Amino acid sequence: MNVIEVKNLTKIFNGDFKAVDNVNFSVKKGEVFGFLGPNGAGKTTTINMLCTLLKPNSGEATICGNDVNSDQREVRKCIGLVFQDTTLDDRLTAKENLELHARLYAVPKDKRKERIDKVLEIVDLKGREKSIVKTFSGGMQRRLEIARGLIHYPKVLFLDEPTLGLDPQTRKHVWDYIIKLKNDYNMTIFLTTHYMEEADELCDRIAIIDHGKIIALDTPKKLKESMGGDTIILDVDDKDIDKALKLFKGSKRFDGQVLLSVKNGGKKIEDVLEKCKKNNIDVIEANIRKPTLNDVFLKMTGREIREETVGLKEQLRRRRMRRHRR
Amino acid sequence: MSEILGIYTVWLREMIRYFRQKERIISSLTMPIFWLLIFGGSMRTSIDIGSVDYNSFIAPGVVAMSILFTSIMSGISVIWDKELGFMKEMLVSPVSRFSIVLGKALGTATTAVIQGTMVMLISLIVGLEISFVTFISVIPLMVLISLGLVGIGISIASLMDNIEGFQLIMNFIVMPMFFLSGALFPINNLPSVLRVVTYVDPLTYGVETLRYTIIGVSNIPFGISLSVVIGFSLLTLSVSAWLFSRRK
Secondary structure (H helix, E strand, O other): OEEEEEEEEEEEEOOOEEEEEEEEEEEEOOOEEEEEOOOOOOHHHHHHHHOOOOOOOEEEEEEOOEEOOOOHHHHHHHEEEEOOOOOOOOOOEHHHHHHHHHHHOOOOHHHHHHHHHHHHHHOOOOOOOOOEHHHOOHHHHHHHHHHHHHOOOOOEEEEEOOOOOOOHHHHHHHHHHHHHHHHHHOOEEEEEOOOHHHHHHHOOEEEEEEOOEEEEEEOHHHHHHOOOOEEEEEEEOHHHHHHHHHHOOOOEEEOOEEEEEEOOHHHHHHHHHHHHHHOOOOEEEEEEEOOOHHHHHHHHHOOOOOOOOHHHHHHHHHHHHHHHHO | OHHHHHHHHHHHHHHHHHHHOHHHHHHHHHHHHHHHHHHHHHHOOOOOOOOOOHHHHHHHHHHHHHHHHHHHHHHHHHHHHHHHOHHHHHHOOOOOHHHHHHHHHHHHHHHHHHHHHHHHHHHHHOOOOOOHHHHHHHHHHHHHHHHHHHHHHHHHHHHOOOHHHHHHHHHHHHHHHHHOOOOOOOHHHOOHHHHHHHHHOHHHHHHHHHHHHHHOOOOOOHHHHHHHHHHHHHHHHHHHHHHHHOOO
16 A cells, blocks of 8 residues: 555645656555655655645545645554754753653553654664753764654654764764664654665655656666666777767767766777777776766756755854844 | 643643742732832822822722733643644643643643732732631632633734734733723723723722722722623633634
């Protein structure tokens, strides 16, 4: 059975801006489903509709068989969320945040302590539960937030840029936890990220969304295969470039190098070098590049996935808040 | 059952936050102290309002003022939660929007009662004389008055997204509401135009119920004042729950 089922989902803002435009997809149980797209592509809007925060203009979506419009309460019971921005109460201690969450989700009293202890252990925050969240670093807050999202054993965990703004080491930590949890709890994970390598490594399937529309949906492997093979990059002596371009049909010149699109680059490279030798082309260096998800993204959307600007926005927001807090 | 737990949880969070901010508790007591000690102390010799001492006369008014300021803070707290992000945490939980509003309202009402009680204690120091039974019977009144004002706060906060806008509107509501409520003067001495305005001010009825209970004086019959207070609370709380629950 599909855990998430989305049909013709559409969200229009301000009367004419289609943030999400007729989107269709489904997510299987136990799957890690990646949702990739540039800023403003409609990722967060889609998540907000799925978690009942926003009302779709048209179309429908079900989570664990519950309609997001008519069975909001049931939907909310079976999902966990980790938002892009922090949603912790930073005046409370880590433990108080977790306890409030357990109560909001009506976790039975006798199980609360045990579960809180367990999630704290999973995210390595044991011993810090009595500290006020404000004193935590960004990475610790993120981990606490992930821990909190798990207390009620959600069937589906939504992660909206869960590792945004974290240093590479912490990012890796966070992912290790999430994968461990997924395996332990047999959860389904719906993830948005703009870290391509992360998505490639972690996701079973990936949907690429741009301008509110899904433009590709497949396994990372198949998406990369759709690029038509590998690229051989020949760095040849300047005087031989034209010769090389003539020799290899369909080759392109880029940045003083000769690029060839081939299938099975590993096997082909020998032939290519042989041919160069025969024709007296002086090869300085030869490389094979496998297509990355980034290449797929570039090809599909016509642009590179940009670094999120939330960092700056978030900083301004924080500053504004501090000013008011006095 | 889980809804009651939800209401309790939202209330509990308000309590933890309230007691953790000791400075806020103290700073919110400064205004009432100024009114009671400085204003009341200096005006009592020049204002004659009949049988009661002026300080005793304004004490219920200052209690009402303290409830007013504390209750309106519910709106700030809602906007604050939106900015901090914690609102999202509550909104995606299975707890209904109505229960979130009720939890917030009860939480703020509790803090208002605490503030009001402290103001009453201060009034005792400056000369107010009341029995223990009276003291206790004022508490349910404070809850009712507070809930109605909390409703206003949450309603406006549901329509606003930033603190600045909220404060602007509040300045236009809170201060006139206080000054026109008869907290500081008997309303039957007012020129007729102003008197009509005071009858429109919902806080007037709150002040009247408190004053009747505390010092036994009132311009409006207690039954009428109490009915208005209850009706007003039901109305604003319903409106705030409705506004808060709207989904974009």
